Amino acid sequence: xxxxxxxxxxxxxxxxxxxxxxxxxxxxxxxxxxxxxxxxxxxxxxxxxxxxxxxxxxxxxxxxxxxxxxxxxxxxxxxxxxxxxxxxxxxxxxx
Amino acid sequence: xxxxxxxxxxxxxxxxxxxxxxxxxxxxxxxxxxxxxxxxxxxxxxxxxxxxxxxxxxxxxxxxxxxxxxxxxxxxxxxxxxxxxxxxxxxxxxxxxxxxxxxxxxxxxxxxxxxxxxxxxxxxxxxxxxxxxxxxxxxxxxxxxxxxxxxxxxxxxxxxxxxxxxxxxxxxxxxxxxxxxxxxxxxxxxxxxxxxxxxxxxxxxxxxxxxxxxxxxxxxxxxxxxxxxxxxxxxxxxxxxxxxxxxxxxxxxxxxxxxxxxxxxxxxxxxxxxxxxxx
Amino acid sequence: xxxxxxxxxxxxxxxxxxxxxxxxxxxxxxxxxxxxxxxxxxxxxxxxxxxxxxxxxxxxxxxxxxxxxxxxxxxxxxxxxxxxxxxxxxxxxxxxxxxxxxxxxxxxxxxxxxxxxxxxxxxxxxxxxxxxxxxxxxxxxxxxxxxxxxxxxxxxxxxxxxxxxxxxxxxxxxxxxxxxxxxxxxxxxxxxxxxxxxxxxxxxxxxxxxxxxxxxxxxxxxxxxxxxxxxxxxxxxxxxxxxxxxxxxxxxxxxxxxxxxxxxxxxxxxxxxxxxxxxxxxxxxxxxxxxxxxxxxxxxxxxxxxxxxxxxxxxxxxxxxxxxxxxxxxxxxx
Numbered sequence: 001x002x003x004x005x006x007x008x009x010x011x012x013x014x015x016x017x018x019x020x021x022x023x024x025x026x027x028x029x030x031x032x033x034x035x036x037x038x039x040x041x042x043x044x045x046x047x048x049x050x051x052x053x054x055x056x057x058x059x060x061x062x063x064x065x066x067x068x069x070x071x072x073x074x075x076x077x078x079x080x081x082x083x084x085x086x087x088x089x090x091x092x093x094x095x
Numbered sequence: 096x097x098x099x100x101x102x103x104x105x106x107x108x109x110x111x112x113x114x115x116x117x118x119x120x121x122x123x124x125x126x127x128x129x130x131x132x133x134x135x136x137x138x139x140x141x142x143x144x145x146x147x148x149x150x151x152x153x154x155x156x157x158x159x160x161x162x163x164x165x166x167x168x169x170x171x172x173x174x175x176x177x178x179x180x181x182x183x184x185x186x187x188x189x190x191x192x193x194x195x196x197x198x199x200x201x202x203x204x205x206x207x208x209x210x211x212x213x214x215x216x217x218x219x220x221x222x223x224x225x226x227x228x229x230x231x232x233x234x235x236x237x238x239x240x241x242x243x244x245x246x247x248x249x250x251x252x253x254x255x256x257x258x259x260x261x262x263x264x265x266x267x268x269x270x271x272x273x274x275x276x277x278x279x280x281x282x283x284x285x286x287x288x289x290x291x292x293x294x295x296x297x298x299x300x301x302x303x304x305x306x307x308x309x310x311x312x313x314x315x316x317x318x319x320x321x322x323x324x325x326x327x328x329x330x331x332x333x334x335x336x337x338x339x340x341x342x343x344x345x346x347x348x349x350x351x352x353x354x355x356x357x358x359x360x361x362x363x364x365x366x367x368x369x370x371x372x373x374x
Numbered sequence: 375x376x377x378x379x380x381x382x383x384x385x386x387x388x389x390x391x392x393x394x395x396x397x398x399x400x401x402x403x404x405x406x407x408x409x410x411x412x413x414x415x416x417x418x419x420x421x422x423x424x425x426x427x428x429x430x431x432x433x434x435x436x437x438x439x440x441x442x443x444x445x446x447x448x449x450x451x452x453x454x455x456x457x458x459x460x461x462x463x464x465x466x467x468x469x470x471x472x473x474x475x476x477x478x479x480x481x482x483x484x485x486x487x488x489x490x491x492x493x494x495x496x497x498x499x500x501x502x503x504x505x506x507x508x509x510x511x512x513x514x515x516x517x518x519x520x521x522x523x524x525x526x527x528x529x530x531x532x533x534x535x536x537x538x539x540x541x542x543x544x545x546x547x548x549x550x551x552x553x554x555x556x557x558x559x560x561x562x563x564x565x566x567x568x569x570x571x572x573x574x575x576x577x578x579x580x581x582x583x584x585x586x587x588x589x590x591x592x593x594x595x596x597x598x599x600x601x602x603x604x605x606x607x608x609x610x611x612x613x614x615x616x617x618x619x620x621x622x623x624x625x626x627x628x629x630x631x632x633x634x635x636x637x638x639x640x641x642x643x644x645x646x647x648x649x650x651x652x653x654x655x656x657x658x659x660x661x662x663x664x665x666x667x668x669x670x671x672x673x674x675x676x677x678x679x680x681x682x683x684x685x686x687x688x689x690x691x692x693x694x695x696x697x698x699x700x701x702x703x704x705x706x707x708x
Contacts, residue, residue, distance in 0.1 A: 003683070004690055005482050006156070025540070026474040027158055028483060030689035031696065033265055038158035040258075041165050042467055046547075062413060080412035080478040083485070141452075148446050148455070151462050152439040152674070155682025157470045160439075164463035171456050178452070192451050216685045272695065273688025280684070365508055366450040372566050374450040374508075374558075 005084045007056055009035040011043055014051040021053050029054075058085040128301035130185045131204060132311055133245070134194070135347060137177030138205035141195060142355070143226065144170030145362055146213055155216055162262060166223070169255040176248050196366040200356050201349035208291035210346075210355040214284065217270050217277065221284035223263035228324040229295045231256040232317050241309035264328045271332025278333070285329075285337050293342025295321075392417055404605050409535040412478035420604050425479050426495075427606060428537055429486040432472035434498035435465045436490075437671050441505040442514060450508060454558070458511060461551050468544045475536040491676050499657060500587050502665030509562055509569075509576035515555015517577075517584045517622065523548055524618045525588070528608035537606075556625065563629040577626065578634045585649065586657040588615035616646055623647045 006028040012021035024043050029035035035054040044052070062079040147167035154160030178191035189197075208226060213219045234256050237249030270277040296314045298306065305311035329336055345351065366374075397417060403410065410416055439462050446462065449455035473483045489495040500518055505511065526548065529541040562573040589611040592598045601607035609617075626633055637650030659665065 003484055003686070005484050006686065006690065007693075008477065024543075025471055026477065027470070028156060029158065030269075030686075031693040034269075034689065037162065037262055037265065041162040042158060042470055045161075045165065045463070045467070080480065082477055082480065083482040145447065148459050151446055151459065152436075152443045152466075153678045153681070154466075155685035157436070157466050157473070159682075159685075160466045161463055161470070164459055164466070168456060168459055168463070171452065171459070175452050175456070195452055196450075216682070269689050269692040270685070273692045274684065276684050277688030277691075361447050365448045369450070369566060369568060372450075372569055373561055374454050 006030060007035075008058075008082055008084055009039070009054045010057050010060060010079070011035075011039040012053040012055075013039070013043055013049045015047070015049055017050050021051065026057060027054070057082060125304075126184050126186070128305050129242075129310070130181050131299075132302050132305055133177050133181040133184070135204040136248075137174045137181060137194070138203050139209055140170045140174035140177060142203070142205040142358065143209040144168075144174060145358060146209065146211075147219075149213055150219065159216075163219075166259055166262070169252075169259070173248070173252050173255070176251075180244050180248070192366065196363045200351055200359050203349060203351065203355060203359070204347050205351075205355075206291070206294050207343055207346045207352055208288060208294065210352060210358060211288065211291065212354055214287075215280055216266075217280040218284040218287070220263050220266040220270065221281060222288055223259065224267045224328060225288060225292055225325075226295070227256055227260040227263050228321050228328075229317055231260045231324075232320040233312055233314070236312040236317070240311070245310065260324070264324075267328055267334070268332045271329070271334040281332070282334055285334060289337040290340055290343050294344045294346060297344060297347070299347055401603070404533045404603075407531075407533075407605075409538065410533050411535045419600065420606075421479050423601060423604070424534055424537065424606060425476055425481050425486075427601075428472050428476040428479075429481070429489065430496050430498075432469045432476065432486065433490045433495055434501065435469035435472065437497045437501045437675065438518075439465045439469075440671055440674055441501055441503070441667070442511060444505045445508055445511050448508070457554055461515070461554060464547050464551065468547070471540040471543055472537075475534075475540040478536045487679065491672070491679060493663075493672070496661070498587060499660045499665065500583050501671060502660050502667045503580070503583050504667050506579070507572050507576060509559070509572040510580070512555050512558030512562060512573065513576035513580045515551050515553075516559050516625070517555075517580055518587070519548055519552040519555060520622060521584050521587045521618050523552060524614045524621075528614075531605070531608065533605035559629055559631075563631060573629065574631050577631050581634050582652065582656075583660075585615060585619070585652055586654075586660075588612075588618070590654055590657070619647050619649060620645075 007030065008026050009029055009032075010026050011024055013024050014021045027035055027038040027042055029038045032054060036052055039052045039054050040049070043049075057079060060079045144167045147163050147170065150160065150163040150167075152160065154163055174195070175191050178194045182189045182191065182194055206226075208222060211218075211222060213222075231253065234249045234253035238246050238253055240246040240249060267281060270281040272278070296318055298314055302311050303313075306313045325336065343352075396415060400410075400415065400417060400420075403414075410420075442458065442462050442465070446455070446458055449458050473486060476486060477483060486495070490497070500521075505514070523545065526541055526545050530538055530545055532538045532541065559573055559576075562569040591612050592610045598607065598610070623633065623638065635650045637648070639648050640646075641648050660668070663669075
């Protein structure tokens with residue numbers, strides 16, 4: 001597969017004033033502005049939202065405090081293991 | 096089927112609720128001038144909405160497929176409001192479907208720009224930028240119309256068109272300043288569509304009278320805002336404004352390009368095959 | 375139905391190499407209806423099965439846009455035009471939510487799309503049938519979405535968090551689709567003779583393929599045991615199919631339409647509607663690529679994807695240019 005991967009963005013939406021932003025999923029977009037547009041088009045089709053946040057998924061640092069025993073995955077510094085979160089040098093080739 | 100329904104906004108429009116007990120035309124407006132004017136607004140919206148719906152399932156990304164459908168739904172919604180109003184003023188019992196499906200192309204009053212085929216994504220986004228850069232300030236102005244219904248339509252549509260303009264502008268910038276291929280396609284689209292931009296600013300006799308009454312907007316007054324928006328976006332996109340040239344016209348008089356006939360044939364065929372049927 | 379064509383022969387081999395204590399703890403978590411989230415340890419087979427099921431579900435939504443999209447430009451009223459456009463848009467959205475859920479398992483959307491385009495991944499067989507009249511739009515909403523809902527409601531309680539949450543969002547939107555479809559059928563059935571005939575013809579063509587959507591009896595399937603144990607699949611194919619039949623036959627009778635099955639009868643003892651034999655050879659044929667629209671669906675998808683490549687490249691190129699410009703700015707603003 002020769003196509004460059006489109007960055008992944010996590011989307012958080014505040015539906016009504018006074019409420020916190022809530023994670024509702026992700027979108028693919030090349031930059032932050034288009035990620036906001038995509039989030040608005042995909043996740044607010046059924047009602048106005050007051051505020052949308054988008055962040056590159058790779059920028060999130062995650063932990064899973066509920067799991068203290070061996071179910072805790074060591075690579076859990078990312079929210080999940082997505083191909084775009086890890087850069088591979090070009091010389092290594094397609095992976 | 097026991098789950099609560101969550102109808103998306105395109106489907107929420109309830110025509111009977113919308114039209115019952117609604118403000119009518121301003122008393123000094125003549126139906127003879129108002130009907131064609133409102134039909135023009137309706138036809139513009141429907142033809143462009145129809146064109147955008149052709150992108151469904153064909154967008155460059157899933158996100159953009161959804162975005163294009165949103166643009167189409169907004170426009171079809173605007174069309175429905177305008178058709179309903181035009182039918183009421185006309186008073187011949189024609190509803191939105193009678194107006195949309197039973198008028199031939201010589202009766203359609205949409206701008207030539209909007210019936211042009213979608214072409215590639217650059218063509219579609221350039222067409223949208225050229226039109227939204229006009230319609231956004233136009234509807235803002237219309238929201239101050241002396242006709243309460245038009246003011247209402249204008250206010251709602253202005254909110255929608257602000258987003259249309261931002262979306263189209265962001266894409267034209269990215270396509271103009273993306274790759275060499277995208278730049279070439281976008282420049283070509285600008286060249287091809289430029290000759291249709293003059294028609295947006297033309298006023299017919301009836302419309303001029305309505306404008307004098309504060310009902311319709313003087314299109315010429317929108318030109319500076321349109322030029323300014325285009326200058327800003329094209330500069331950021333590293334694209335040149337096409338040279339001035341002869342402007343194509345005739346849409347408002349029902350003299351269209353060869354494309355509208357085919358568009359309407361497809362759009363109207365099923366409805367016309369079953370006259371009087373409900374769907 | 376999203377596991378049509380599922381095939382994981384090496385699952386057993388991988389399972390043997392995983393720590394039995396870990397596996398047992400994982401199973402215990404699933405048994406107590408605790409959700410598995412992306413960063414939790416999970417058996418490799420669980421991860422792979424989910425990637426395959428969720429991605430095939432996503433592919434189905436995207437391919438499903440085509441048969442319905444076929445009538446967008448000819449929708450016979452403005453209200454139907456807007457309604458159908460919104461519905462097809464919803465399907466794109468559902469595909470997106472599902473790709474997003476699958477991506478939390480370590481695969482990219484691009485890779486999943488590639489699997490679809492090279493024919494490695496499957497999508498629901500029903501979308502390989504053509505929509506030949508406006509009534510088919512009603513039939514798809516009523517029957518196809520009706521069948522999908524049977525499958526999707528249990529999936530809202532699937533063990534994998536992101537998939538369950540995507541399904542909850544999808545189910546909320548889906549009920550509108552089925553109602554819209556049934557309303558179309560009702561309008562046609564109460565309409566002109568030509569419209570009623572259109573509706574009957576649509577039912578004639580879609581009924582059996584819709585029953586096939588649920589897949590063959592689970593006795594035929596090798597992998598149901600695992601997917602049931604892991605609470606990915608919650609009911610058997612036959613159970614879901616029967617539930618669908620029992621709900622749908624009275625709806626069809628209310629429309630005064632006839633089901634294309636001379637053996638359809640109500641079994642008072644069990645309270646179930648019994649149907650004739652399903653022609654599973656047709657199902658296998660369609661799954662293998664010989665349905666009426668398989669090639670056309672793939673061609674359309676491949677073309678759309680290829681046509682969009684220069685746009686995606688341009689967006690990425692612009693973003694790279696912007697990032698470069700931002701990095702090279704002097705820090706005068708500090």
